[in-house]
Amino acid sequence: MRTLFFVALAGFALAQEPQFTKDNRLMKPADYREWVYLSSGIGMTYGPARESAPGDNPAFENVFVNPRAYKAFKETGAWPQGTIFVLEIRKSESKGSINNGGHYQSDLQRFEAEVKDSRFADGWAFFGFSEATDSAQAIPKSAGCQACHSKNGAVDNTFVQFYPTLLPVAKAKGTVKKAISRE
Amino acid sequence: MRTLFFVALAGFALAQEPQFTKDNRLMKPADYREWVYLSSGIGMTYGPARESAPGDNPAFENVFVNPRAYKAFKETGAWPQGTIFVLEIRKSESKGSINNGGHYQSDLQRFEAEVKDSRFADGWAFFGFSEATDSAQAIPKSAGCQACHSKNGAVDNTFVQFYPTLLPVAKAKGTVKKAISRE
Numbered sequence: 001m002r003t004l005f006f007v008a009l010a011g012f013a014l015a016q017e018p019q020f021t022k023d024n025r026l027m028k029p030a031d032y033r034e035w036v037y038l039s040s041g042i043g044m045t046y047g048p049a050r051e052s053a054p055g056d057n058p059a060f061e062n063v064f065v066n067p068r069a070y071k072a073f074k075e076t077g078a079w080p081q082g083t084i085f086v087l088e089i090r091k092s093e094s095k096g097s098i099n100n101g102g103h104y105q106s107d108l109q110r111f112e113a114e115v116k117d118s119r120f121a122d123g124w125a126f127f128g129f130s131e132a133t134d135s136a137q138a139i140p141k142s143a144g145c146q147a148c149h150s151k152n153g154a155v156d157n158t159f160v161q162f163y164p165t166l167l168p169v170a171k172a173k174g175t176v177k178k179a180i181s182r183e
Numbered sequence: 184m185r186t187l188f189f190v191a192l193a194g195f196a197l198a199q200e201p202q203f204t205k206d207n208r209l210m211k212p213a214d215y216r217e218w219v220y221l222s223s224g225i226g227m228t229y230g231p232a233r234e235s236a237p238g239d240n241p242a243f244e245n246v247f248v249n250p251r252a253y254k255a256f257k258e259t260g261a262w263p264q265g266t267i268f269v270l271e272i273r274k275s276e277s278k279g280s281i282n283n284g285g286h287y288q289s290d291l292q293r294f295e296a297e298v299k300d301s302r303f304a305d306g307w308a309f310f311g312f313s314e315a316t317d318s319a320q321a322i323p324k325s326a327g328c329q330a331c332h333s334k335n336g337a338v339d340n341t342f343v344q345f346y347p348t349l350l351p352v353a354k355a356k357g358t359v360k361k362a363i364s365r366e
Contacts, residue, residue, distance in 0.1 A: 033348055034250075037220035040243065043285030058285055060223065067217075090347065097344045098335050102226030102241060104345050152281050161280045162287050164273065165216055 016066045018084045018115045025135040026113055026127045032086040036070040038063040038163040042092060042103060046148070060105045062088045063163070069116075073166060077173025079156055083116040114149070114157070122146050124157040153177075199249045201267045201298045208318040209296055209310045215269040219253040221246040221346040225275060225286060229331070243288045245271040246346070252299075256349060260356025262339050266299040297332070297340070305329050307340040336360075 016035065019027040043058025065073075069083035088111040092103040113127045113136075125138040126145040139145055146157070154161040155170045155177060170176045199218065202210040226241025248256075252266035271294040275286040296310045296319075308321040309328040322328055329340070337344040338353045338360060353359045 039288045040223040041287040042225055044282050045284035046281045098229050099227050101228035104224040105222045
């Protein structure tokens with residue numbers, strides 16, 4: 001009985017860690033909606049090429065992180081090996097039910113994962129998923145994810161400057177790596 | 184050792200349940216950011232009085248629910264006794280760090296809780312919190328929270344029509360109580 005309990009507990013914990021195939025493809029994180037939510041943005045744009053008008057219903061982006069990594073960050077201000085972020089992109093809608101202004105979230109469009117793991121040359125790697133994807137290869141370095149995160153992320157490779165409950169932790173622990181312009 | 188483990192586990196579970204004072208004030212939920220995230224909106228407006236232009240930085244609203252209630256909902260499409268929702272209201276900002284368009288979340292403004300508990304006449308009650316509030320009395324019925332939720336919520340007293348991962352569950356379980364206009 002006790003063994004069964006610990007097997008169940010181990011299975012639960014395992015589902016919250018990055019899982020790889022033999023050739024280092026990331027298995028689709030199945031239960032990320034039950035991980036810890038960090039923040040959302042809507043229609044965020046990061047460069048001149050994307051500064052065009054976002055239209056009437058710009059996409060929402062939600063960020064989740066696995067609970068073990070969140071707990072470690074709260075204690076240390078740093079991300080441990082095996083940290084996995086999910087950035088979920090959802091459509092927005094404006095008129096529906098009793099709502100007549102602003103935006104709320106609807107269908108999932110796609111999601112991306114970022115993993116801290118020493119098996120990757122830069123220590124972090126990025127992966128893209130759609131509903132139909134079971135596993136994904138790391139996005140090539142030429143896509144620029146790594147370069148932008150490494151240059152602009154407030155803590156390590158991550159945009160903690162946009163996570164309002166974690167930025168104060170990083171400041172208190174002294175892990176913010178550079179001046180960040182939103183302050 | 185085993186006893187200590189179960190005491191710790193019980194303490195953890197207790198922190199995710201609504202806690203009341205002797206006079207039925209709701210204790211401030213301390214750890215709701217570690218509960219299950221349901222969705223976010225920005226600048227949502229529900230009636231003619233609030234249809235005015237929301238300004239450059241309309242507020243974000245994030246919704247969280249306690250994990251036990253979420254798990255029960257996934258299984259049954261209904262909310263159990265002891266369900267507690269938190270609606271968190273945060274400021275939005277637009278220009279900061281590398282962001283030059285759209286909106287991201289910043290400071291907490293206030294949060295509200297909705298609890299399902301038979302100690303309240305309507306079976307549900309609403310509570311308002313700020314940073315400084317340790318416990319809160321149920322918001323009077325005259326404020327209209329109950330009337331609007333009961334009339335317009337897709338499932339029981341809750342706006343499941345705005346929670347994109349739960350609406351399909353409610354439909355599959357047959358617990359959507361009325362036609363909802365966003366469909």
